[in-house]
Amino acid sequence: MEVRNIVILTGAGLSAESGLATFRGPGGLWEGHRVEDVCTPEALARDPETVHRFYDARRAALATVEPNAAHRALARLDAEWPGGLLIVTQNVDDLHERAGAKRILHMHGALLSALCAACGDRQAWSGPMGHRPGCGACEAADSLRPDIVFFGEMPYEMERIEAALAEADLFVSIGTSGAVYPAAGFVQTARHYGAETLELNLEPSAGSYFFAESRLGRATEIVPEWVEEMLGQQGA
Numbered sequence: 019m020e021v022r023n024i025v026i027l028t029g030a031g032l033s034a035e036s037g038l039a040t041f042r043g044p045g046g047l048w049e050g051h052r053v054e055d056v057c058t059p060e061a062l063a064r065d066p067e068t069v070h071r072f073y074d075a076r077r078a079a080l081a082t083v084e085p086n087a088a089h090r091a092l093a094r095l096d097a098e099w100p101g102g103l104l105i106v107t108q109n110v111d112d113l114h115e116r117a118g119a120k121r122i123l124h125m126h127g128a129l130l131s132a133l134c135a136a137c138g139d140r141q142a143w144s145g146p147m148g149h150r151p152g153c154g155a156c157e158a159a160d161s162l163r164p165d166i167v168f169f170g171e172m173p174y175e176m177e178r179i180e181a182a183l184a185e186a187d188l189f190v191s192i193g194t195s196g197a198v199y200p201a202a203g204f205v206q207t208a209r210h211y212g213a214e215t216l217e218l219n220l221e222p223s224a225g226s227y228f229f230a231e232s233r234l235g236r237a238t239e240i241v242p243e244w245v246e247e248m249l250g251q252q253g254a
């Protein structure tokens with residue numbers, strides 16, 4: 019099948035070799051924290067200090083790392099692929115953007131953004147939020163929260179993602195465990211609409227059997243190889 023439109027789903031495995039911890043597995047972020055203590059609307063209401071401490075630490079860690087070869091390869095594909103392309107990332111870091119990617123959306127939010135719980139205003143935010151600042155737009159006190167989609171909240175831009183999946187000729191999932199829906203179900207949606215499916219991950223994900231092809235390895239090796247292949251076909 020001739021590939022024109024590509025949807026790429028990325029997860030924490032893509033940023034692992036930049037030095038950001040993934041969520042699951044040994045040493046993962048969820049090993050040291052209970053999701054329900056730091057990543058739910060209830061936790062934010064009950065214990066904002068703990069939630070802010072967790073995300074302040076993530077924001078501080080992000081300031082110390084750089085995009086890796088896999089981010090750079092995807093940015094190159096974004097720049098050079100003549101057909102449709104959308105990178106849907108579950109990652110809340112900005113490493114895709116720092117590598118130069120443009121056609122990207124953050125379905126689980128962004129660490130470098132603050133959301134006002136009172137009026138919905140968003141603003142760029144790079145420092146800590148633990149002092150619980152008020153909103154500059156509506157002036158509500160203590161109202162800024164991390165612009166992160168917590169468990170139990172609706173991921174961002176689902177309509178745009180669904181539309182891209184419906185048009186996709188190729189769906190590629192990179193560095194994600196396939197443990198969190200709705201992202202884990204995108205492979206089935208893409209297949210339903212007739213797309214080819216490819217997984218690039220260190221190990222088989224939870225939904226590995228849904229993919230027509232799986233390539234296992236480190237993102238910094240297998241992603242640049244795949245991008246070369248795609249752009250090589252293009253020039254052939």
Ligand code: OAD
Nearest residue numbers: 029030031034040041042108193194195219220221236237
């Ligand atoms: P996970 O931590 O669940 O999965 C990371 C995946 O990356 C695993 O399958 C690893 O095998 C793989 N991996 C690790 N290192 C890799 C490497 N160097 N190269 C390639 N693959 C590698 O992270 P996500 O699937 O992104 O949500 O997690 C999904 C969501 O769960 C996150 O967005 C987050 C979390 O709860 C929110 O915070 C809302």
